[in-house]
Amino acid sequence: MNWKSLLIGMGLGVTAGYFAAVKLQQGSHLSSEKALHMAKKSFEDKGEITGSWIHMVPEVLERYNLTYDVYRGGITALIDGMQERFEFLVDAKTGTILEVIED
Incomplete structure (x- = not known):
């Protein structure tokens, strides 16, 4: 050798x-970039996505005696000619959107 x-x-x-x-x-955990990509795919049918963001570090969320590691993020979309903003929580392990809040 x-x-x-x-x-x-x-x-x-x-x-x-x-x-x-x-x-x-x-x-x-999924990467934050992968989680954001999955969230953007979920919003595509609502309208044109004009902006997005996501926190890079997951946080702990407790709901109904269950604990989740989640990424917090946001989407801005053009819906019916109006800019709409949404914040979301996405499960860091599965990519499932757990909550959406319209700003």
């Missing part, structure tokens, strides 16, 4: 270990 192969193998092992550790640290 030559040193070059050994170093490449070690480098790949360290890289794979790093990415595995990052994934474990994230748990089973």
Whole structure:
């Protein structure tokens, strides 16, 4: 075995270990970007989406004796010629929208 192969193998092992550790640290949460994309898809039939935002760090929400990790975000859409704003809470694990509040 030559040193070059050994170093490449070690480098790949360290890289794979790093990415595995990052994934474990994230748990089973969706990324905030993926959650926002899913929320935007849910609003597409309401009108043209003109803006959106999402908090990058999930927060804990307790409802009806159940605990959820959620992302808080918002959508601005053009509906019937009017700008409408909505805030939402989306489950960080499943992407399910749990609450929508119209501003």
